[in-house]
Amino acid sequence: MSQLTKEKAHAQGMGLDQYLADFKPATLADVAGNDKLEDLINILGNTYIYKLHCDITILSGELKGEIQLGTANSIGLVMQDSKTQVVNLASIPIKGESKPFIADTAKPSAFILGAMRFNDVIIAIDNLTDAINCYNSYKExxxxxxxxxxxxxSLFVQTVAEFAQVRQITVNVTAMPADEAKLKRLEGMNVQAVICEHTPIYEAMQYGASYNELLADANIIYLKTIGYPQPKPIVQTLPLVKTFTKDMMPELLWNYTSNCAERLSVPIEYVLIPLVVSLGSVIGTKLTIYPKKYDNWEISPNFFGAIVGNPSSKKSPSLAEGLKPITHLVALAQERYSTDKLEYEAQKELNKHMAKATEKQLGDLAKKLANQTDDDDNESNQEMLKAKAQELAQAKQNDELIPEMKRYITDDGTIESLGELESKHKNGILAKRDELTGLLASLDNESNLQARSFYLEGFNGLSSFQVDRIGRGSIFIETHCLSVIGGIQPDKLEYYLSKATKGLGNDGLIQRFQLMVYPDPLPNSKEKDLPPDKESRDAMxxxxxxxxxxxxxDFMKYGANPIDEYHKRPYYRFSDEAYPIFMSWYDDLKVKANNAEHGIIAEHLIKYAKTVPSLALIFHLIDCIEYGGDLGAVTDTALKAAINWCEVLQTHMMRAYSAVTDSANIKASYLADKILKVVKQGTDKTDKTDWLEHGFTARQLIRRGWKGLTDADDVINALEVLIEHDWLRWETVESTGxxxxxxxxxxxxxxIKELL
Structure with missing residues (x-):
């Protein structure tokens, strides 16, 4: 083969196919007497092993293009790159002490023993003899x-660097100085070094040693991690919360809710909050409290409440248990309505026949009066005629008195329907949503601003509200008292809070959910099958x-103050013992709100000024009913219980708002989970960029659309946290020309692999 032919083959892309076509595959006869090459042919057959019948050309370096004398009659081994493309040729002498020769030392390549399958351990060896021994040991x-x-x-490091770009490479070495020097040159590469004390694993295996035992005793080092700090765990734990205890409420509330919670195996808060919200809605505007001794600040005991938990936390059954007492009132109202409707229909039928008789009597009397000539009886008959006409008018008016069912609760009402309910029943209404996300989302819509205003105003409980609709008239609510209860999932709440704190979304709606609880799930809770406590249920x-x-x-019987020209409804004030406690607590609350780190928390805190007196009023009323008489003004016992509730509720509030206060860590934990998955599973094959090898940009991250990582600010904050915790490092890459x-x-x- 001519020099020109060789150069042409090399110039055509180093596929070497045409170059190798002039050589014949090597046989055992060609390598007779060379144990190493005989083993190699026995292992691979004659795949990529050729008998060189002429000298080969040097393809790189100062001697490029010159013929390497002495390579004729040697064995040629085809070398491949990391993509298993044929790129090089090695010459192995059959006899004598000549050293192996590589045609192109500038082209990283390796001779491969094995199929390079996905689940193969890829082991790098710097010489052919040890490579054959290693292959045989692992195969056996x-x-x-x-x-x-x-x-x-001398080309070992170059070879490892080439293949480590694609797969993790294993290097079996000893703790000897020579091997330590070799490893030093491989630092930073995607290499796993398996270091044994005296003998590499593959040699020890030849003497019958167990691979698993050898591996367990070896020191394994990932050379790519050398020089990198150990990543610190991203700790994103929810703030601790307190729970309600028996001494924080009337025994009646505790007995009912604790039994329900035990039967459902849920935190007591899941039942207690719906119960108290519904109880406050039943009181509504019937009874209020004036927290100050002289001021006209008046509070109604209506609440916005929410129970926060994952989909499997039994929020819905807990909500149902807490609302059963008010559902009982609904059932009684339906029974009364059915009875009243039946009586109405019967009376209507009776009125119809009576009206006919009265109409006839009225007609006869009118005729008689028209024909009468005696003036003495005229006045008397006129009175009789008028009385009959009034009797007929009354019968027709009675037909219009259609009975209406008393309403307490609605599941999905528009502001028009809620307004009509409130305008008719005066005492307020409870809006229940099994999942509050739908309500909050609808109120966020710019086209629904009046509905949002309706809910914001309804929390105050004592102001009026006008609902106007073109073509549908107006509804005037004299006393707009709205209560709200429902459940919500943590991630939905986090999303809403994130929006509420940005732009103009924070108008105080979420802060009105004063009775919002986010308890820990019960540890190791097992399903139970217990009967309801009939006594506590009937009492509730x-x-x-x-x-x-x-x-x-009835309210006056229990010590409430009567109505007068300045007070539209019966009311309580705090007792002489409770009043200074409340005023001192209120001063402390304002200080705490002023010192709050975030505005949304300050706004939530200051609204406890309505919550605590409302709870105290409810607790006091229950105490009066259980006692059966007048206990005077709201006691310090009821107030202290309400303040204890406030302390518990604050911890739940801080947990809920941790999505705002600890947003960076939360987003960082999301990103950390994704990075761990990338490291564990490898780079996403649909991504053109290898994140593990070449890194990524914030823009690429946002494009992934991962949960909680679509907002640019959130992503930058998360990246900064991960940099601080040594999960990531960043570099500024200058633009191109x-x-x-x-x-x-x-x-x-x-x-990061150390965390897997």
Whole structure:
């Protein structure tokens, strides 16, 4: 083969196909007497092993283009790159002491023993003899492995660097100084070094040693991680919360809610909050409290409440249990309505026949009066005629008195329907949503601003509200008292809070959810099958019925102040013992709100000024009903219980708002989970960029659309946290000569694998 032909083959892309076509595959006869090459042919057959019948050309370096004398009659081994493309040729002498020769030392390549399958361990060896021994050892042990060898030891580092770009490479070495020097040159590469004390694993395996035992005793080092700090865990734990205890409420509330919670295996808060919200809605505007001794600040005991938990936390059944007493009132109202409707229909039928008789009598009397000539009886008959006409008019008016069912709760009402309910029933209404997300989302819509205003104003409980609709008239609510209860998932709440704190979304709606709880799930809770406590259930139903039926005189019987020209409804004030406690607590609350780190928390805190007196009023009323008489003004016992509730509620509030106060750590934990998945599974094959090798940009991250990582500010904050915790490092990559701004790239710490 001519020199020109050789150069042409090389110029055509180093595929070497045409170059190798002139050589014949090597046989055992060609390598007779060379144990190493005989083993190699026995392993691979004659794949990529050729008998060179002429000298080969040097393809790189100062001697490029010159013929390498002495390579004729040697064995040629085809070398491949990391993509398993044929790129090089090695010459191995059959006899004598000549050293192996590589045609192109500038082209990183290796001779490969094995199939390079996905699950193979890829082991790098710097010489052919050890590579053959290593291959045989792993094969006999039944361990999937492929061996790459540089053939020439001086090219070992170059070879490993080439293949480590694609796969993790394993290097079996000893703790000897020579091997330590070798490893030093491999630092920073994607290499796993398996270091044994005296003998490499593959040699020890030849003497019958167990691979697993050898591996367990070896020191394994990931050379890519050398020089990188150990990543610190991203700790994103929810703030601790307190729970409600028996001494914080009337025994009646505790007995009912604790039994329900035990049967459902849920935190007591899940039942307690719906119960108290519904109880406050039943009281509504019937009874209020004036927290100050002289001021006309008046508070109604209506609440916005929410129970926060994951989909599997039994929010819905807990909500149903807490609302059963008010649902009992709904059932009683339906029974009364059915009875009243039946009586109405019967009376209507009776009125129809009576009206006919009265009409006939009226007609006869009118005729008689028209024909009468005696003036003495005229006045008397006129009176009789008028009386009959009034009787007929009354019968027709009675037909219009259609009975209406008393309403307490609605599941999905528009502001028009809610307004009509409030305008008719005067005492307020409870809006229940099994999932509050839908309500909050609808109120966020710019086209629904009046509905949002309706809910914002309804929290105050005592102001009027006008609902106007073109073509549908107006609804005037004299006393707009709205209560709200529902459940919400943590991630939905986090999303809403994130929006509420940006732009103009924070108008105080979420802060009105004063009775919002986010408890820990019960540890190791097992499903139970327990009967309801009939005594506590009947007592709670009776309490709701009693309060629902109470009128002015009943409230006065329990010590409430009567109505007068300045007070439209019965009311309480704090007792002489409770009043200074409240005023001192209120001063402390304002200080705490002023010192709050975030505005949304300050706004939530200051609204406890309505919550605490409302709870104290409810607790005091229950105490009076249980006692059966007048206990005077709201006691310090009821107030202290309400203040204890406030302390518990604050911890739940801080947990809920941690999505705002600890937003960066939360987003960082989301990103950390994604990075761990990338490291564990490898780079997403649909992504053109290898994040593990080449890093990524914030823009690429945002394009992924991962949960909680679509907002640019959130992403930058998360990246900064991960940099601080040594999960990432960043570099500014200057623009190319074509212009453009520098780009910040983020690189994943290879030591992340230690966290898997």
């Amino acid at each position: 042990a039944g361990i999937p492995a492929s061996i790459i060898t540089s053939v020439v030891p 139903y009776s309490l709701f019925e009693t309060i629902d039926n109470m009128q002015l005189g 074509q212009g453009g701004r520098p780009t910040e790239r983020y690189y994943i710490n290879p030591r």
